[in-house]
Amino acid sequence: MSGSPGYNAMELMICVASRALEDGSTVVVGTGAPCAAAMLAQRVSAPNLMIMFEAGGVGPLLPSMPISVGDSRTFYRGVAASTMPEIMAMCQRGMVDYCFLGGAQVDAYGNLNSTVIGSHERPKVRLPGSGGANDLASLCWRTMMLTPQDRRRFVERVDFVTTPGYLTGPGAREAAGLPPATGPYKVITDLCVIGFDEATCRMRVESLHPGVSREDVETNTGFALLWPVEVGSTDPPTDEELAILRREVDPLRYVIGRI
């Protein structure tokens, strides 16, 4: 590529994710990039975004990036230091708009695997399991995913459905008993922004990041993506977003890494 764009893929992903969070909404985040996106949103576009952590932290004034979703930063000068049942119940009664998830594998319906690669009985790789991911994706209104995109990760069939996306397609979540009108909302990768087609519940590309082609995306996806007639292009990070991200959100570049 001629000339560096002046930001890296992680910075772009975090900026794009932050714009998806509306002011006045509530979000449960984990550590790392999702937390950075929520912190950036609070400082740029959504000052009244309410950040929560599944271990009990509510509305902290995050002084720095937490290392654990239960460490002391997650309730630093918060409005409440509560409990896990309290946060999960808040999700279950419909007060949490967004959650942010990732996983080792994701399929076209947004189902996530973070349990095993290979068989459950004798896994090739044992991964941590659901943690709170299944809970959040079952109960929050909109599930956002922030993940690098490649063929190992974006697969036709996940080895284990840890966390529900749209399961097998239209109506499947409701049929399984999950709360209506919930499900995956956006997938933000290092290549593009993906939404979900209403008719099929499959992933549909919304916009390509600067310098990324349709072919790049398809080469890095293990299933057929849907495409709109005209695919948009992702707005690059603004100078303001980058400045705040680098200066205030992640000054030690724990998450955004090096340019």
Place this chain on the structure above:
Amino acid sequence: MPLPELFVPPDVDAQRAFLRAKQRRMEPKVIPVAEAVRRLVHPGDYLGVGGFGTNRIPTAVLHEILRQGIKGLGLAGHTATHDFQILAAGAAIDRVDVAYVVGLEARGLSRSARRLFEQGKLRVTEWTNAALAWRYQAAAMGVPFLPARIMLGTDTMAYSAAKEIECPYTGIKLLALPALTPDLAIIHVHRADVFGNCQIDGISVSDGDLARAAKHVLITCERLVPGEEIRRDPTRTIIPYFLVDAVCEVPFGSYPGNMPYEYFSDEDHLRAWLRAEEDPEELEAFLQRYVLGTTCFAEYLQLCGGLERLRQLRQQELMIDQAIAAGRPIGDEQGGGAQ
């Protein structure tokens, strides 16, 4: 696929009978960690560990379980990260209800914990964090299950021991999460009196429910305080004495984990654990050096840098290190220590 096992089936009447007979007098319960473990941890027991993986964990008790060579334990893997790592390294467990294990969040995956799963050495049932939290809550309430709207439609449900039910009022599908009554809850708190009245600062995660769900409760505390201090501010009492079987005073007891308002996690030491696990022999030597070859937790703290390291971690927790760094002249590497 083998049928998922319900390691601890609910039995509310057995629970009532047990708790009816449980000693509830307000009397001193302070004993050393080694004695508490001898008395309260038996081979085959099912454990629930308080805190959140690397935050407010009862490290001293977990080490002592390894030192005493207690095996065949079951575990509720309710965000069990460093706690799971310790028990896995000592091969102390043979079954686990998984919500989150093996990983140490952003720090990476534990090789030795992975090996246990990948070599088929554990009986495993899958759950989620909310599922285990609500299973404790059901037990704390004395009911056989709580309904919830999670896990439905997923492999997590298929590999769990939860059952689907229909709501008698609305007709909707629900998951019935069975009450979980561990044989023993092990919880580290900020302060307790000699009777076991416990206060926790900051998030209490699931520990209020865990203490009520378990048959026995072993408390470690940063500091023992006079009973008057508890009575001065009873709003903060998360665990009252009648739930508690033993109290051990273990200053810096959550090390190398974070203890809110007291000290931050020792990321260097946690990295050293993960590195040692890459090779089974190295892990053996590491365990020998830090756990099996030590006589008590204070000796472990000493090996890890002692008071000087703990002072640094306290500065990190209180973010005093940043204030010092901000005020330090550039190039002055020596300045800004303890004043």
